[in-house]
Amino acid sequence: DAGITQSPRHKVTETGTPVTLRCHQTENHRYMYWYRQDPGHGLRLIHYSYGVKDTDKGEVSDGYSVSRSKTEDFLLTLESATSSQTSVYFCAISDGTREGNTQYFGPGTRLTVL
Amino acid sequence: AQSVTQLGSHVSVSEGALVLLRCNYSSSVPPYLFWYVQYPNQGLQLLLKYTSAATLVKGINGFEAEFKKSETSFHLTKPSAHMSDAAEYFCAVSENSGGYQKVTFGIGTKLQVIP
Numbered sequence: 285d286a287g288i289t290q291s292p293r294h295k296v297t298e299t300g301t302p303v304t305l306r307c308h309q310t311e312n313h314r315y316m317y318w319y320r321q322d323p324g325h326g327l328r329l330i331h332y333s334y335g336v337k338d339t340d341k342g343e344v345s346d347g348y349s350v351s352r353s354k355t356e357d358f359l360l361t362l363e364s365a366t367s368s369q370t371s372v373y374f375c376a377i378s379d380g381t382r383e384g385n386t387q388y389f390g391p392g393t394r395l396t397v398l
Numbered sequence: 399a400q401s402v403t404q405l406g407s408h409v410s411v412s413e414g415a416l417v418l419l420r421c422n423y424s425s426s427v428p429p430y431l432f433w434y435v436q437y438p439n440q441g442l443q444l445l446l447k448y449t450s451a452a453t454l455v456k457g458i459n460g461f462e463a464e465f466k467k468s469e470t471s472f473h474l475t476k477p478s479a480h481m482s483d484a485a486e487y488f489c490a491v492s493e494n495s496g497g498y499q500k501v502t503f504g505i506g507t508k509l510q511v512i513p
Contacts, residue, residue, distance in 0.1 A: 288441075324407075326488060326505035327442075374441055378499075385492050385499030386432070389441035 287311050288390035290375050296396045303362040305393050307375030309355075315378045316358040317387065318342075318350060320371040327374065333358055365397045400425045400493045404504035412512050417461075417476040419507050421489030424470060430492040430499070431472040433463055436506075437485045445487070448472060459483070484511045 287310030297303050307316060318330040319342075329342030331350040339350050347369060349361045362369055375390040405420040423429060430449055434442040446457025453465045459482075463474045474487060489504040 324505060327503040376442075385430070385501055386444065386447060387501055388444065389434075391441045392439075 288375060288377055288388060290373075290390040290393050292393060293391065294394045296398065297365050298398050299366055300364050303365050303395065303397075305360045305373055305375075305395070307358045307360070307390060309358075309377045311377060311388075312355060313377040313379050313388075314355075315385070316352065317376040317378075318348070318358070318360045319374045319376065320344065320369075321374060321392075322371050330360065330373075365395075367397050369395065370397045371395060400429065400491050400500070400502050402489050402491050402502055402504035404487075404489050404507050406507055407505065408508045408510065410510040410512055411479045413481055414478050417474070417479045417483065417509065419474040419487050419489075419509065421463075421472045421474065421504060422470055423472060423489070423491045425491055425493050427493060428467075431463075431465060432490040432492070432501075433457065433461070433472075433474050434488045434490065434503075435459075435485050436488065442488060445474070479509075479511045481511050481513065484509055 289308045291306045317332040319327040321327050328344045330348050333339045333352040351359045373393045376387040378385050378387045401424045403422045432447045433445040435445045436442045446455045448455050448465045456462045461476045463472050486506045486508045488506045490501050492499045492501045
């Protein structure tokens with residue numbers, strides 16, 4: 285398995301509170317991604333990073349921000365959580381271009397916003 | 399723009415029967431194609447990938463998929479289903495987008511294996 289960890293694995297929070305999810309990799313891959321998984325929608329890209337301090341938006345970025353200050357860490361922040369952000373969040377990594385950008389996934393974080 | 403269509407959000411097969419999970423894609427250039435498997439409460443695990451080396455791709459756990467350009471398909475098969483195959487399966491397509499390989503996932507197919 286690729287060396288990817290996510291923390292926390294489970295979190296319950298209240299509407300309006302800030303939440304930060306962490307993704308940590310030990311593979312030294314350039315690219316890191318945050319997805320959310322919801323029934324009927326598959327995986328949808330929130331944000332991705334192509335290097336330290338280099339990030340870009342995905343298809344569902346509203347309400348989310350990210351930061352990458354080190355190669356190994358990619359943080360996802362919900363500035364003010366809403367119930368619509370209840371979901372399972374997955375981090376993924378890749379080297380970007382080789383073999384079609386094969387992505388490897390972390391174990392996920394289940395977030396519940398009450 | 400690339401896209402992936404997985405036909406059938408739920409598929410049920412009997413143990414020992416053929417597994418066939420369908421995936422059709424659209425892409426403006428020759429794509430890279432992937433199948434991932436997700437077991438309950440776990441992340442996605444790469445099952446196999448097509449990178450143009452061979453049209454029939456063999457993956458882990460006895461799965462294989464065949465790339466058919468004329469049909470724009472990349473269906474996943476396994477000759478004999480096992481109870482442990484019960485999981486959700488995602489097809490994905492990767493295409494170069496401004497120097498970056500953008501990956502698009504299908505909505506997934508849940509496979510139920512009936513004893």
